[in-house]
Amino acid sequence: MKSYFDLIDDGGSDIAGQVGRQRERIAEALAGVQHIVAIGSGKGGVGKSTLTMQLALAMQRRGRRCAILDADLNGPCQARLAGLENAALIPGGRGMTLPRTANGLGVVSVGSAVPESQDLDFASVARGDSHVWRATREFNLFQQLLGLVEWGRLDVLLVDLPPGAERTLQYAEVLGASARFVLVSIPTALARGVVARSTAALRRTPNATLGLIENMSGYYCEDCDEVRPLFDHGRVDTAPELGLPVLASIPFDARLAAASDAGDLESPRGPAVRAIEAAADSILNGLAERRAG
Amino acid sequence: MKFLCVPCDEQMKLKHAIGPEGGSVALVYACPACSAEMAMMTNPHETQVVGSLGVKIGAADDPETAAAASKCPFTGMLADMGVPVTGTRTAENANPVESGNGGPGGIPWTVEARERLANIPDIVRASAVAGIEKFAEDHGYEEVDAAVLERARSFFGIA
Numbered sequence: 001m002k003s004y005f006d007l008i009d010d011g012g013s014d015i016a017g018q019v020g021r022q023r024e025r026i027a028e029a030l031a032g033v034q035h036i037v038a039i040g041s042g043k044g045g046v047g048k049s050t051l052t053m054q055l056a057l058a059m060q061r062r063g064r065r066c067a068i069l070d071a072d073l074n075g076p077c078q079a080r081l082a083g084l085e086n087a088a089l090i091p092g093g094r095g096m097t098l099p100r101t102a103n104g105l106g107v108v109s110v111g112s113a114v115p116e117s118q119d120l121d122f123a124s125v126a127r128g129d130s131h132v133w134r135a136t137r138e139f140n141l142f143q144q145l146l147g148l149v150e151w152g153r154l155d156v157l158l159v160d161l162p163p164g165a166e167r168t169l170q171y172a173e174v175l176g177a178s179a180r181f182v183l184v185s186i187p188t189a190l191a192r193g194v195v196a197r198s199t200a201a202l203r204r205t206p207n208a209t210l211g212l213i214e215n216m217s218g219y220y221c222e223d224c225d226e227v228r229p230l231f232d233h234g235r236v237d238t239a240p241e242l243g244l245p246v247l248a249s250i251p252f253d254a255r256l257a258a259a260s261d262a263g264d265l266e267s268p269r270g271p272a273v274r275a276i277e278a279a280a281d282s283i284l285n286g287l288a289e290r291r292a293g
Numbered sequence: 294m295k296f297l298c299v300p301c302d303e304q305m306k307l308k309h310a311i312g313p314e315g316g317s318v319a320l321v322y323a324c325p326a327c328s329a330e331m332a333m334m335t336n337p338h339e340t341q342v343v344g345s346l347g348v349k350i351g352a353a354d355d356p357e358t359a360a361a362a363s364k365c366p367f368t369g370m371l372a373d374m375g376v377p378v379t380g381t382r383t384a385e386n387a388n389p390v391e392s393g394n395g396g397p398g399g400i401p402w403t404v405e406a407r408e409r410l411a412n413i414p415d416i417v418r419a420s421a422v423a424g425i426e427k428f429a430e431d432h433g434y435e436e437v438d439a440a441v442l443e444r445a446r447s448f449f450g451i452a
Contacts (some may be wrong), residue, residue: 009295011307080367083347088449091442092409095412096412125313125341127342
């Protein structure tokens with residue numbers, strides 16, 4: 001009797017072919033994108049989304065063509081950060097037109113289509129057991145976004161990842177070996193432990209991790225015009241254990257938080273934004289070195 | 294998944310699909326040698342898991358359908374499934390392009406404009422349609438066609 005491998009196709013649906021065409025479409029859509037950089041952590045609440053936006057703006061100020069893809073489908077923040085909660089989603093001749101901010105930054109976020117008063121709810125014929133299929137469906141949506149958006153020519157596409165060390169690994173697999181990663185932590189043992197798991201997960205992939213950004217390394221006091229300690233009772237040095245280069249240490253700046261909440265793209269000058277610009281330079285240098293290498 | 298006719302030792306070929314009904318799809322396979330037929334029937338969970346991959350069960354009927362499926366495979370799957378949905382969406386506004394009655398606002402869409410909607414991920418398509426129809430209404434267009442879509446791109450500064 002013939003075995004599974006003796007049978008050439010699946011008898012009619014060509015499921016493998018359909019999956020292959022999805023991948024071809026993604027490759028075609030991303031053909032003009034020079035670098036993909038995923039901003040992850042594993043830990044939630046460390047400022048990944050705000051940093052992603054600020055890094056994109058810093059790169060844009062350096063003349064780079066940038067866009068952001070919000071991969072946090074269940075807790076999308078990029079639409080609000082960009083002031084694009086009601087962005088028009090217009091189908092073009094080849095794909096979905098890339099929504100842009102007033103200053104030209106491309107931002108794709110589910111938050112532009114699903115109001116904050118609603119959760120992301122997928123149509124289903126199997127109600128009550130979404131744990132069985134939900135992750136698969138979410139990655140299918142993410143792949144649709146990769147493959148259907150008209151990304152055009154970009155120097156850097158920044159991908160804002162959701163929390164979860166396992167998610168970091170899964171997005172590495174979906175984005176492919178050429179995608180680079182930047183991990184974000186804060187100087188607490190709690191965050192370091194989770195980021196260590198993401199680091200371990202990424203070591204199992206061919207993807208390069210460019211480095212670590214230590215966020216909330218202190219807080220900027222506008223009255224004193226100086227950076228003061230934030231985690232002085234339990235501060236931990238994250239970098240040695242993780243074995244990653246520190247791209248920047250960024251203090252918390254309440255003005256930046258307020259601007260982010262309001263979707264204001266004018267970055268308030270100060271030590272936080274200066275540190276973010278240093279991180280952007282480090283990332284761009286890292287990309288250039290890897291390209292040259 | 295593949296099926297073998299054991300007496301003939303021949304791979305069975307997909308003949309046609311029935312459903313979905315209650316979330317179940319029946320796929321009828323036939324042996325090319327002895328013509329024996331069998332049906333594989335999915336339960337709703339199996340249907341949903343395969344659907345979540347964004348693939349379409351069953352062969353595309355025509356090149357146009359195949360082209361649309363290659364752009365957004367899940368579109369074809371969901372449209373064929375006519376899936377019941379929960380929350381604030383309905384089967385109609387989840388995939389208005391397939392409804393044949395225009396979008397929620399009732400403005401007619403040309404075939405070309407409707408085909409372009411396949412370029413919008415299914416989960417955000419209702420929002421896209423609402424935005425485009427509002428643009429069309431605000432600007433006095435009585436129909437959404439490719440030219441209106443291009444004007445919308447320019448209007449929103451994203452052309």
